[in-house]
Amino acid sequence: VLVDHSSLTYDPKPMMDDFPDGKKKWTHPIIHLLQPEWALGKGLESMESIALEVKKELETAKKNDVTGFKSAQAYFRDFDLSNVSEDEAQKALSILKKSKPESYDDFKGLKLPTYASPETTSALKSYQDYLLRNIFAEAGRLDVCVFIHVAVWVTPTLKPELNDPEKLYSIFDNDSVRRANTKFVLLHTGFPEYHKLSSIITQYPNVYVDLSCPPLLEESILGEFLRISSPTKIMHGSDGDHPEYIAYAAHNTRACLSEICKWFYEKQHFSKSECYQMAELVLHKNANRLISS
Numbered sequence: 037v038l039v040d041h042s043s044l045t046y047d048p049k050p051m052m053d054d055f056p057d058g059k060k061k062w063t064h065p066i067i068h069l070l071q072p073e074w075a076l077g078k079g080l081e082s083m084e085s086i087a088l089e090v091k092k093e094l095e096t097a098k099k100n101d102v103t104g105f106k107s108a109q110a111y112f113r114d115f116d117l118s119n120v121s122e123d124e125a126q127k128a129l130s131i132l133k134k135s136k137p138e139s140y141d142d143f144k145g146l147k148l149p150t151y152a153s154p155e156t157t158s159a160l161k162s163y164q165d166y167l168l169r170n171i172f173a174e175a176g177r178l179d180v181c182v183f184i185h186v187a188v189w190v191t192p193t194l195k196p197e198l199n200d201p202e203k204l205y206s207i208f209d210n211d212s213v214r215r216a217n218t219k220f221v222l223l224h225t226g227f228p229e230y231h232k233l234s235s236i237i238t239q240y241p242n243v244y245v246d247l248s249c250p251p252l253l254e255e256s257i258l259g260e261f262l263r264i265s266s267p268t269k270i271m272h273g274s275d276g277d278h279p280e281y282i283a284y285a286a287h288n289t290r291a292c293l294s295e296i297c298k299w300f301y302e303k304q305h306f307s308k309s310e311c312y313q314m315a316e317l318v319l320h321k322n323a324n325r326l327i328s329s
């Protein structure tokens with residue numbers, strides 16, 4: 037069980053007591069680290085000191101056996117990552133310090149600022165881009181996966197333009213991120229743009245996809261992933277914490293796999309052992325390899 041630990045604390049135990057020992061891992065959120073008020077509230081005035089404080093938090097999470105860092109940025113901004121220098125980020129911070137947000141959006145108890153001025157909105161993006169690049173690269177250095185929400189469904193706060201998978205290329209092609217060899221897991225199949233994710237996971241050896249959208253997962257989605265990409269790049273998921281929902285997700289993935297493996301066996305002449313191996317990789321072996329170390 038991989039617990040999305042979003043209570044903004046270093047100690048994951050309170051959220052994990054319901055799950056059996058030896059069968060649970062946790063992710064640490066990064067969205068709060070991107071907000072200027074987080075840094076200013078700590079009395080941090082320079083991008084150098086802010087970057088060091090961010091690094092310290094990530095390292096502390098790693099010491100507490102974190103499995104991944106979770107980015108839910110697609111709830112409030114897109115994936116486009118500009119290569120912002122420290123000086124440019126410092127200038128952006130100066131603009132933000134002088135500007136009062138027009139309003140705040142709430143995200144799981146976090147106050148996310150919005151600005152009326154295009155200049156200040158641009159400054160916020162530059163500030164966040166600098167920190168995101170550092171976080172993604174640091175994750176690679178720490179050998180911790182980055183989990184990125186990529187899907188539009190259920191809540192109207194998720195917008196297609198903010199979840200456009202094409203903009204993920206700016207992250208995966210960034211020099212600092214590439215050198216760090218950071219592993220990325222793209223969550224929820226990228227629905228409804230799963231066609232783009234099926235291509236992306238074939239292009240980057242360090243990028244994977246998970247299936248945690250049980251009500252939407254069907255044979256056509258999982259089948260496309262398996263026909264185009266390697267079964268080593270796809271992971272089962274539930275996106276739920278109730279036993280019934282977790283069981284339903286497992287049942288749905290197994291049902292889809294059954295039909296897809298039947299096609300591989302009958303039409304593509306895969307052996308039974310190859311079909312079983314494919315199913316095992318998707319259901320648990322990929323997750324064990326990526327997040328159980």
